[in-house]
Amino acid sequence: METALLKVRVISNKKLKCNYWHLEFECGMIARNARPGQFVEVKVNHLMDPLLRRPLSIHGVSGTRVRIIYEVIGKGTQILSEQGPGVFLDVIGPLGKGFEYGQITNKADKQKNILVAGGMGVAPLVFLAQRMKGSRPLVLIGAKTKEHILCEKEFKSLGCKIKIATDDGSRGFKGRVTDLLKDLLSTVNCQLSTIYACGPQPMLKAVARISCENNLASQLSLERHMACGFGACLGCVVSTKSGYKRVCKDGPVFAGEELTW
Amino acid sequence: MVKKPGPDLSVKIGSLHLKNPVMVASGTFGYAEEFNGLLDLKKLGAIVTKTITIKPRQGNLPPRTCETPSGMLNSIGLENPGIDKFIGDKLPFLKKLGIPIIISIASEDDPGEFCILAERLDKISAISAIELNISCPNLQKNKLISQDARETFALISALRKLTRKCLITKLSPNVTSISDIALAAQEAGSDAVALINTLAGMSIDVHKRTPKLGSWSGGLSGPAIRPVAVKMVWDVYNKIKIPIIGMGGIMDTESALEFFLAGATAISVGTANFINPGISLDIISGLEKYMADGGIQSLSNIIGKLKECKD
Ligand SMILES: Cc1cc2nc3c(=O)[nH]c(=O)nc-3n(C[C@H](O)[C@H](O)[C@H](O)COP(=O)(O)OP(=O)(O)OC[C@H]3O[C@@H](n4cnc5c(N)ncnc54)[C@H](O)[C@@H]3O)c2cc1C
């Protein structure tokens, strides 16, 4: 797998809703090589402040184009939202180890995958659902309110079944997406399932626990502050059964049972 | 027509010959393999590896990095696989590059460990030099060796008897007078000094009311520290005779040139490697251009050649 330092042209950069943005850039190299769960490191401007690159998941690829979605939460993502079409961004990617998923051939295995997304965590999971050809995973989306639900359409158009949880109950299940997951696992027979999740750390910890209680494998995509993004600084480590591992290089996707957090 | 020879970028640091004066700083370049494919490693003047210790170290509690205005804090805590694994797993790749390899070594609390490390490395011909990291702010220590001229002198004197390899002493900026420490290193037989290591710093999350780093504080690096580093190189240049390897916030050719003019014989690129892994090679060509444009034949014509600022 090749990782490269690239100058990529922004094709579009638009607000989706709330503080969520969608950016598409042209880069055949990343589009060809990217795997679900991998990410790019974006330099949002050419200045020394903000100094570091920002890690963002690859949300999808088509042809020579790469998509990311992001939430404006601070200085870096704010500046990114100001980069219009035609601007060249400095990007390193694709980075990290993606999700491990098998191609499903057996019909009986259909829907054996469950995707759990918390907030912005939908970002890599849409790409994953797209690549899980033929398996049509079940997707659980957690969001603050119904306004904050992301990517419902994308998952639908991929043929996924969707269940929604909102904190305020404005849509779907009222409460945490992990409680929805717990309910689901207690009522439906999911013996063969693997759970793929991305979202805030407390959510991922709960997913790991629930998967373990149900004897299911889980693959979790973690977030850590990153100085380099390619394994050199040892800054982004997470504690695992075999010691500290680098989220950027050994992850960002880890098997739930490996992590000791 | 005879092609005019390009400017001469080669420099000498003790017994070490560098084809160009641009190296990469310890801890910011891993063991080089992490950068394979991102730049042509063979073009670098030298590589300084992540500091190694005798035993493996797991490093400090995360979070270990955070961004600061034009800089960053880190508290990695010298995570490394230990010398045996380094020699077995990491050195073979470095050897193949065919450029000078400088091994950074440290010990948390026993100066004797420096001696054991130096004796082992002394026997490995592929290693060009040893850098003594006596200035890491991320160990649970009240005082660093490089914060005491006498301790610095004692350690280097002991090591000087054990190895003929080029010894580089890396200095901390967290001192009253860095040139006094540099002088002690010179008197004890160090071949060069490298400065600066990171400045002790701290950053606070006011919403959580916690420090941003797991180990409370860390070391500041990046462009934010450059003026501090340039001043220290200038001070040290005026006090000692051995070569200086300058670093601290070098981001491009211009910032590298500041260090040469302040008196550095070579420079190290640190934090900038994270942002632009190919930046060292850009700086090498930038230096060539600066020298060609200015009719400067050799780097020695600019090292320490500062003029007074007249309004
Ligand atoms: C592998 C990976 C994939 C990611 N994918 C996405 C994505 O697809 N969409 C999205 O919106 N966000 C994603 N994030 C989070 C995103 O990197 C941060 O939201 C972003 O860096 C914030 O930058 P800022 O300058 O706006 O915020 P600030 O808070 O001002 O940033 C300050 C510093 O903290 C770091 N930082 C802050 N929050 C995070 C965080 N959650 N994770 C890592 N670093 C952080 C920044 O990079 C920067 O160095 C991902 C993070 C990782 C590690």
Ligand SMILES: Cc1cc2nc3c(=O)[nH]c(=O)nc-3n(C[C@H](O)[C@H](O)[C@H](O)COP(=O)(O)O)c2cc1C
């Ligand atoms: C993440 C990180 C890790 C570092 N690790 C080491 C180390 O192991 N040994 C060492 O001597 N210096 C270490 N340093 C210090 C650098 O080598 C350099 O002295 C310092 O960062 C200043 O240069 P810069 O501003 O260009 O980064 C580290 C710096 C950073 C940012």
Ligand code: FES
């Ligand atoms: S961010 Fe540098 S090692 Fe992961």
